[in-house]
Amino acid sequence: xxxxxxxxxxxxxxxxxxxxxLCLAKNPSERIRDLADEVGITERAVQRIIVxxxxxxxxxxxxxxxxxxxxxxxxxxxxxxIEKHRKVQDLIRLINK
Numbered sequence: 256x257x258x259x260x261x262x263x264x265x266x267x268x269x270x271x272x273x274x275x276x277l278c279l280a281k282n283p284s285e286r287i288r289d290l291a292d293e294v295g296i297t298e299r300a301v302q303r304i305i306v307x308x309x310x311x312x313x314x315x316x317x318x319x320x321x322x323x324x325x326x327x328x329x330x331x332x333x334x335x336x337i338e339k340h341r342k343v344q345d346l347i348r349l350i351n352k
């Protein structure tokens with residue numbers, strides 16, 4: 256049995272912000288540690304991204320015991336001028352097909 260490691264690509268089509276948002280849309284109570292592992296970035300980077308997404312109104316959280324539960328605002332438009340005619344929900348639908 257081979258335990259060959261798959262090389263991490265040097266770039267991707269989506270940003271880490273999009274990856275975090277997609278993960279939280281799929282699993283709203285995912286821990287920061289697990290998000291960091293899934294996205295392939297540090298926990299500190301995930302925390303910074305979450306703060307930025309919340310500050311711009313794409314995400315909010317509430318405490319549930321010791322955990323945060325996140326709500327993604329999927330009707331918000333995407334930010335870049337090329338895709339601003341689309342909403343977050345369009346991206347979620349596209350990726351989760």
